[in-house]
Amino acid sequence: MTPPLPPLIQTKKKLSDLSTFGIGGPAEYFAEVSSEQEMADVLVFAKKNQLRHMVLGKGSNCLFDDQGYSGLIILNKITFLEGLDSGQVKAGSGYSFSLLGSQTARKGLAGLEFASGIPGSVGGAVVMNAGANGKETCEALKSVDFMNMEGMITTFQRDKLSYGYRSSPFQKMKGAVTAAEFTLIKSMEARQKQIEIIDYRKKTQPLKEKSAGCVFRNPDNGHSGALIEQCGLKGKKIGGAMVSEQHANFIVNTGGATASDALKLIRLIQEQVRLQTGRQLKMEVRYIPYE
Numbered sequence: 001m002t003p004p005l006p007p008l009i010q011t012k013k014k015l016s017d018l019s020t021f022g023i024g025g026p027a028e029y030f031a032e033v034s035s036e037q038e039m040a041d042v043l044v045f046a047k048k049n050q051l052r053h054m055v056l057g058k059g060s061n062c063l064f065d066d067q068g069y070s071g072l073i074i075l076n077k078i079t080f081l082e083g084l085d086s087g088q089v090k091a092g093s094g095y096s097f098s099l100l101g102s103q104t105a106r107k108g109l110a111g112l113e114f115a116s117g118i119p120g121s122v123g124g125a126v127v128m129n130a131g132a133n134g135k136e137t138c139e140a141l142k143s144v145d146f147m148n149m150e151g152m153i154t155t156f157q158r159d160k161l162s163y164g165y166r167s168s169p170f171q172k173m174k175g176a177v178t179a180a181e182f183t184l185i186k187s188m189e190a191r192q193k194q195i196e197i198i199d200y201r202k203k204t205q206p207l208k209e210k211s212a213g214c215v216f217r218n219p220d221n222g223h224s225g226a227l228i229e230q231c232g233l234k235g236k237k238i239g240g241a242m243v244s245e246q247h248a249n250f251i252v253n254t255g256g257a258t259a260s261d262a263l264k265l266i267r268l269i270q271e272q273v274r275l276q277t278g279r280q281l282k283m284e285v286r287y288i289p290y291e
């Protein structure tokens, strides 16, 4: 049964346009929200109508299904930024995490240099505990504003949140991260460090191609990319999905890749790495099934 739709909610939105992989069929329902009030309206609507839903940031860690998504995709565009001239920076969860990394470094603030080049939103980084160059989002985090399905916001202090490698408590909570506050420290080296980080990224990652970043989490005491390379899988292709020649933990969409191509390649990599090295690779990219 289709409920009467509020004006914010559209139907049939192509998810390939909303994911950096460029893969995915249509979302049944879609809403773009640019304020806390709009987020609240949409979450309350989803709850009231028992609509399956998902909050999407920049879609840089998602593999959508070829059939699409049988529910409501909420595209988060809450993009305010406060406190850039101080060490306490608060950003709306839809703000670009990469831009935040370069802007804070340019202001001589250290703590988020690693964010420069991570093509996610602040909310996505908080939820995924995005990390690079030996740093993680949770390290600079002071607090997180989280909206529940009734549209009520709670501010969680960092020390009350249990974070791990690419994991956060928000991954299991229903609702949306609406903002995050970071504590940064004055540093003369911040800008130089951030430039080095972005230069290294450009040399080592296929940034001009469509991908969702590292497909697999690194196993304990190992690097997924090195294991995949060791198994001779660089350049391995199924349909339009290919293991990047530049970085073996990236699968790139060479044009017209389907989710089915990417999933087949993911399974093949997992199988070969297990057979040849005895290691189990777990996915970091989130596959979002149709239903």
Ligand SMILES: Cc1cc2nc3c(=O)[nH]c(=O)nc-3n(C[C@H](O)[C@H](O)[C@H](O)COP(=O)(O)OP(=O)(O)OC[C@H]3O[C@@H](n4cnc5c(N)ncnc54)[C@H](O)[C@@H]3O)c2cc1C
Pocket: 020, 054, 055, 056, 057, 058, 059, 060, 061, 062, 076, 093, 094, 117, 118, 119, 120, 121, 122, 123, 124, 125, 126, 127, 128, 129, 130, 131, 132, 170, 175, 176, 177, 178, 205, 206, 207, 211, 212, 213, 214, 286
């Ligand atoms: C070229 C490239 C390089 C990358 N490099 C890195 C890297 O160095 N380190 C790293 O950790 N990752 C990296 N990634 C992966 C990705 O950028 C990060 O995981 C990022 O944090 C995801 O943010 P996003 O906004 O795109 O999240 P999405 O892909 O939109 O969503 C990811 C998950 O978070 C949830 N989510 C997003 N926003 C919210 C919100 N506001 N409230 C509640 N839930 C939310 C979604 O529901 C989904 O489950 C890379 C990706 C690419 C394409």
